[in-house]
Amino acid sequence: MSVLDTIRKYREAGYYKEFDYHWGMTVDLDRCTGCEACVVACQAENNLPIVGESSFAQRREIKWMRIERYWEGEYPNAKLNFIPMFCQQCDEAPCETACPVFATYHNQDGLNTQIYNRCIGTRTCAVYCPYEVRYFNWFTYTWDEPLERQLNPDVSVREKGVMEKCTFCIQRIRQAKDLAKDDDRRKVRDGEVTPACAQSCPTEALVFGDLNDPESRVSKMANDPRGYQVLEEQNTSPSVVYLQKVHGDEEAI
Amino acid sequence: MDITGTFQYEEDAISAAQGLHAAGIKNVSLMSPIPMHAAEKALGLGKSNVRKFTLIGAILGGLGGFSMCVATALVFIMPTGGRAIIALPPYLLITYETTILIGVLSTLVGFFLVAKLPAWKNRPYRVEANVNRFVVAVESPSSNEVKKAEQIIRGAGALGIEQTGGTL
Amino acid sequence: MVMKKLFDHGEPSYEQVNQDVIKSLIETGPKYWMLLATTVGITVVCFIVPWMYQIHMGVGVAGMNRNAVWGTYLSNFIFWIGLSHSGTLLSAVLHITQSDWRKSIYRSAEAMTLFSLMVAATFVMVHVGRLWFIHWSFPIPNPMGLWPNFRSPIMFDVMAITTYLTASSIFIYMGSVPDFAAVRDYSSGLRRRIYTVLSFGWRGTSKEWHTLGWAYTFFAVLVIPLAVSVHSIVSWDFALSTVPGLHQTIFAPYFVCGAIYSGTAGIVTVMYCLRRFLGFERYIGKIHVDYLGKLLIALSMIWTYINIMELFTGWYSGSSAEIEFLKFRLFGFYAPMYWEMILFCAFVPLLMLFKSVRLNWNRMLVISILINIGMLSERFIIVSTSLPRKLLPDSYGFYFPSPAEISITVGSFAMFATLFLIFIKVFPAVSIYEVKETLNPLRRAEKT
Structure with a gap:
């Protein structure tokens, strides 16, 4: 391929759409009970620090997965809606363009990755992120004895001044791909990899898979007529599809 | 004497x-x-010869700045935000700045050469x-x-x- | 047209200009040393020490939290960049338009540019989480083969500020070379040796003047678009995000106008100090304060207009996020600060419409300081009222600066003062040769 062709190719926006995978997730809000098992699972899987009471009060908690609560109506007719919020792995992520040092970029799996040891902590990505799912290490957090023994060896711990975020448990994806390679398969099969949050969800509200594969469970779920994307008007084209909660007329039931 | x-x-x-x-x-x-x-x-x-330094410096700075952006982006292909790897609007901004930067620096060099300074x-x-x-x-x-x-x-x-x- | 008098107290002679200016440079009293010691002390105690503590502990020492991940450090960065905008820009514009009144004030104005730019660059370093890796944001060849992301607005900033810092230091330095030679001729010993080096062996031959004139004009021509671009680029750090209140197309002109505005007010403050403490009453006079006052009125009106437009576009968008943010800015916790800013930057400057205010240095000092207080709050408000009201209501937050941030803010002013105090003893604070250019020329024809 000539130089000109290379340049022409790289002049195209979104030229990297043809990926091996396009990891995505669906969140069925009708099934979500707000139990926060996913939050705890994420905490355990990804070595999220426990920031302590005072830092928590300062809104500095680190929860890659969080359950947002929205109240509808007034008491006593109030309804509580939960929206699990985590990195939407946007295809056109505002945060990626913001980083001056390429600490965050779009990888070949359609994931929005964060390279912790490249991050210099300008926090621009967190400002640019409309979903506010980027968390900053305000201090170097430590684990008291013997809690450090439960740290996941596949995931690094982050030092002060580093931005961190959900990457769909990239260590698990890595592992699944390695196993697939061992089996002489080019592709990971649907269901072979599940992030910690989806794995721990008791109601299976979270479904994870490859959106490139039309037969995968997640693709089918994503085509559900209830599907919508959070802050769609921001044109970030997220990889996470939320399935609307169905509010029935309760008196009629 | x-x-x-x-x-x-x-x-x-x-x-x-x-x-x-x-x-x-x-x-x-x-x-x-x-x-x-x-x-x-x-x-x-x-007309002073300094102006040639300024012009050449500014042109080289502009070309250099733009090619720096393109070349460094092609060293490692790092897709960000669904944008093109060679994205013109941001690179033109960098080009603008390097044009001025190298233009100023070469004017300085031109000043020294034309005025034959420093001379102690x-x-x-x-x-x-x-x-x-x-x-x-x-x-x-x-x-x-x-x-x-x-x-x-x-x-x-x-x-x-x-x-x-x-x-x- | 009536020619305005450049000098209030009659023209000085050529020798006198040399003497007056060099005297301010060489004669240093105990007051100066005490003042310098104070500012250095405040810088160390209020700026360096908390900063070191923050580097040791992490940025959590500051009051920023998850929603408001940008805080005072960044708003101060914008403020100082803004303050830097008038000096070099004004000097370059007035050089090209050949305005004589520029000549006695431009050196200090440019110094203000340079030093506030340095303080601003320091704030970037205070702001980042991992200072020890900040060199990754410069295009330096490295064994990793990994270069910075030139698509990032932060990189535009890095390039723009580096260029601006380089260009404005060269601009001020080259303008001072003949004056360094004058100081060299006047002094002896170590000082003479230092200034011999600083002046590159300048002799003032016609060839040297000619070349300097050309080079200087080119510097001026290059610096003007640069200065405009720098603050536009700073504004794009914000405007390229999608945060309500930051995502505004008007931000570039808004920031540039605000920058020149606060910078011009800063010049008035600095001029006051030069007159008061270095005895430059003869050189900085009514004409300067009059013209700067008029410029300030014009800028305040543009600034007010843009502010109204900013509110209008937010409201007109009808977007609930924008409306929510506007409510927070206009009536929320920081509303008093917002209205204080409107008072100081939109209404107080109108007093300068009266000549009695404009020509009175004390009144102008007060107004200029009020404007800069207003502009400091403006920058703070831009950051602290937008980020806590982003798009997801669940993440609405609140930001209040921590003691470390307040202390570093105070310290930055001391740092600026320190740099400026060093400047007035190294650089001739008033351009000797350009003031002489405005005097009666040394020609036979004009003498008789």
């Missing part, structure tokens, strides 16, 4: 300098406390030249030029003439 003549008035100093030039004496310099914009034509100073070696100089006097200096004239030069400088109305070694 150098000859320096001190003048009170700009016209006198200029006529002395022109006289020396006409007499074929080399290494004449005219020092003044302020730039003599009006006299530049009389002294044969037209011994050269004729009179302190008054930076206060309120005009000084015409002839740098190391040959022995037969000395008389002629002094004559011209005195004839133009110099306040004083000195034969000095380089003082600066």
Whole structure:
């Protein structure tokens, strides 16, 4: 391929759409009970620090997965809606363009990755992120004895001044791909990899898979007529599809 | 040994300098406390060569800046935000800045080269030249030029003439 | 047209200009040393020490939290960049338009540019989480083969500020070379040797003047578009995000106008100090304060207009996020600060419409300081009222600066003062040769 062709190719926006995978997730809000098992699972899987009471009060908690609560109506007719919020792995992520040092970029799996040891902590990505799912290490957090023994060896711990975020448990994806390679398969099969949050969800509200594969469970779920994307008007084209909660007329039931 | 003549008035100093030039004496310099914009034509100073440095520097800076962006982006293909790897609008901004940066730096280099600075070696100089006097200096004239030069400088109305070694 | 008098107390002679200016440079009293010691002390105690503590502990020492991940450090960065905008820009514009009144004030104005730019650059370093890796944001060849992301607005900033810092230091330095030579001629010993080096062996030959004139004009021509671009680019750090209140197309002109505005007010403050403490009453006079006052009125009106437009576009968008943010800005916790800013930057400057205010240095000092207080709050408000009201209501937050941030903010002013105090003893604070250019020329024809 000539130089000109290379340049022409790289002049195209979104030229990297043809990926091996396009990891995505669906969140069925009708099934979500707000139990926060996913939050705890994420905490355990990804070595999220426990920031302590005072830092928590300062809104500095680190929860890659969080359950947002929205109240509808007034008491006593109030309804509580939960929206699990985590990195939407946007295809056109505002945060990626913001980083001056390429600490965050779009990888070949359609994931929005964060390279912790490249991050210099300008926090621009967190400002640019409309979903506010980027968390900053305000201090170097430590684990008291013997809690450090439960740290996941596949995931690094982050030092002060580093931005961190959900990457769909990239260590698990890595592992699944390695196993697939061992089996002489080019592709990971649907269901072979599940992030910690989806794995721990008791109601299976979270479904994870490859959106490139039309037969995968997640693709089918994503085509559900209830599907919508959070802050769609921001044109970030997220990889996470939320399935609307169905509010029935309760008196009629 | 150098000859320096001190003048009170700009016209006198200029006529002395022109006289020396006409007499074929080399290494004449005219020092003044302020730039003599009006006299530049009389002294044969037209457009300065600095402008070439600026132009070339700015062009090279622009090209260099843009190619730096493109080349560094192609070293590692790092897709971000669904944008093209070679994205023109942001790269043009960088180009704009490097154009100015290299333009300024090359103007600086041009200034040094054209003005032949920095020069700390011994050269004729009179302190008054930076206060309120005009000084015409002839740098190391040959022995037969000395008389002629002094004559011209005195004839133009110099306040004083000195034969000095380089003082600066 | 009536020619305005450049000098209030009659023209000085050529020798006198040299003497007056060099005297301010060489004669240093105990008051100066005490003042310098104070500012250095405040810088160390209020700026360096908390900063070191923050580097040791992490940025959590500051009051920023998850929603408001940008705080005072960044708003101060914008403020100082803004303050830097008038000096070099004004000097360059007035040089090209050949305005004589520029000549006695431009040196200090440019110094203000340079030093506030340095303080601003320091704030970037205070802001980042991992200072020790900040060199990764410069295009330096490295064994990793990994270069910075030139698509990032932060990289535009890095390039713009580096260029601006380089260009404005060269601009001020090259303008000072003939004056360094004057100081060299006046002094002896070590100082003479230092200034010999600083002045490159300048003799003031017609060739040197000619070249300097050309080079200087080119610097001026290059610096003007640069200065405009720098603050536009700073504004794009914000405007390229999608945060309500930051995502505004008007931000570039808004920031540039605000920058020149606060910078011009800063010049008035600095001029006051030069007159008062260095005895430059003769050189900085009514004409300067009059013209700067008029400029300030014009800028305040543009600034007010843009502010109204900013509110209008937010409201007109009808977007609930924008409306929510506007409510927070106009009536929320920081509303008093917002209205204080409107008072100081939109209404107080109108007093300068009266000549009695404009020509009175004390009144102008007060107004200029009020404007800069207003502009400091403006920058703070831009950051602290937008980020806590982003798009997801669940993440609405609140930001209040921590003691470390307040202390570093105070310290930055001391740092600026320190740099400026060093400047007035190194650089001739008033351009000797350019002031002489405005005097009666040393020509036979004009003398008689």
